Amino acid sequence: MRAAVLFEAKTPLQIEEVSVATPRAHEVLIRTAAVGVCRSDLHFVDGAYPHPVPTIPGHEAAGVVEAVGSEVTTLRAGDHVVTCLSVYCGSCEFCVTGRLYLCLGAGTRRGKAVAPRLMLGDKPVAQMLNLSAFAEQMLVHEHACVAIDRDMPLDRAALIGCAVTTGAGAVFHCCDLSPGETVAVVGCGGIGLAAVNAARIAGASRIIAIDPVPEKRILAEHLGATHSVDALSDTAADEVVELTRGGVHHAIEAVGRPQSAATAVKVLRRGGTATILGMMPLKEQVGLSAMDLLAGKKLQGGLMGGNRFPVDIPRLVDFYLRGLLDLDSIIGERLPLERINHAFDELRRGDATRSVVVFA
Incomplete structure (x- = not known):
């Protein structure tokens, strides 16, 4: 799959062919439809926040489920989904007290003894914020996404994954x-x-x-x-x-x-x-x-936003479909993956609202 890879902070992202693994237990393979370009990504790209490299940024996304691994109970192929970086384990103190956004996601990532989700040639690619969405596909834990109404346009749904949530x-x-x-x-x-x-x-x-x-x-x-x-x-x-x-x-x-x-x-x-x-x-x-x-x-x-995204995101989608939430006006431009560095330049200038990377 094509992906925008960050090899070193403070350098432009490069479009590369990255291989994605087959879904294992509790994992979901998503065909990415749209990704919002968020300032949080820029913090990592510009080195203000550290992150292992090479990595694929991007976390505000929507797409369609292509395949699910064993033991996945909440999603199936064909579902339209919004992803969220607030991946949750479901059993820690924060989860059981209703504060899913504070969960550290124990058990939602692949261990060192298991093949990485993403590879660039023979080198592992570090998954950013459990998602790495500036790519044609995402392989994530099922607790990092939620199914939404199929009437929701996916380019606008992507914004709900971070900015709106x-x-x-x-x-x-x-x-x-x-x-x-x-x-x-x-x-x-x-x-x-x-x-x-x-x-x-x-x-x-x-x-x-x-x-x-x-x-x-x-x-x-x-x-x-x-x-x-x-x-x-x-x-x-x-x-x-x-x-x-x-x-x-x-x-x-x-x-x-x-x-x-x-x-x-x-x-x-x-x-x-x-x-x-x-x-x-x-x-x-x-x-x-x-x-x-x-x-x-x-x-x-x-x-x-103190989110409980499996509940909040479908409600926000409903707000949009009922005309209460205006997402159309927030999108400043839609652009292909190849123009991702332009989108980050616009963020640095500070004049843009929201750029959205869309995949054909």
């Missing part, structure tokens, strides 16, 4: 937003736009989008933001506080920069909560001041 999950799970509360979303890429859309679905009274790119702010307003603020303005946080008469109940950071996290804290009202979704540089820290603590402000992480 994370952004919407932050609203529905991490924030537990009540109708009438106020929300600020810092960063209007794929995740931030999904959070804006979800906040509208959840009944937020005011939704304020904060981003430096005018086109993204316009798109955020199309998706449900009641107001938008230029993130580059020295008075951005003050504008949000004034618009909401004291600050927002919930601030969602969807960029991965210390400055945007600081903004999320600044725009909170007393007792408000800031949820950090972005992948920040590993050495960075985010905190609350003594005055923030006295004001009852709270700061939390929101790994993958």
Whole structure:
């Protein structure tokens, strides 16, 4: 199969022929239909987060099941599926207490005594985030994907695998937003736009989008933001506080920069909560001041939106099919695998919304 392979951080991906193994117990072979190009991939490509190489990035994907291994009970050939990097074992403390997104996936990867899932010639290819989706096929554990309604267009379904699950999950799970509360979303890429859309679905009274790119702010307003603020303005946080008469109940950071996290804290009202979704540089820290603590402000992480993806993803698909979730507007361009490096360049520029790699 053709795949985009990363041989060394900070170098372009190369299109190579990679062999994929036959599914073993609990494994599923998927014909990839579409993959969103996520900033999380860029962190690995640019070396901000380490990963063994060679590897195939890509984790926000949808496709069709081609074959299943023994003991697979939830899927069959022909199923349309969305993948998710939150692969879960089903039996650890986190799984049995309903926090699947915190599971470390014990037993869902092949052991050293077993042939690797992916090979480049005679060399193993490290599977990134349990998926490696920038390839014509994916071989994954059955707990890394879920079947969806076949009426769902797969190029839009791919976005649900990460951006929408994370952004919407932050609203529905991490924030537990009540109708009438106020929300600020810092960063209007794929995740931030999904959070804006979800906040509208959840009944937020005011939704304020904060981003430096005018086109993204316009798109955020199309998706449900009641107001938008230029993130580059020295008075951005003050504008949000004034618009909401004291600050927002919930601030969602969807960029991965210390400055945007600081903004999320600044725009909170007393007792408000800031949820950090972005992948920040590993050495960075985010905190609350003594005055923030006295004001009852709270700061939390929101790994993958606190998802329970086998339940959440089919529900998000239903939201789209019923016209509640707008995924069409989030996609900025569709491109073939051969243009993957162009898609990463667009991410580095920061002007694009979501690029989607589509396979014929």
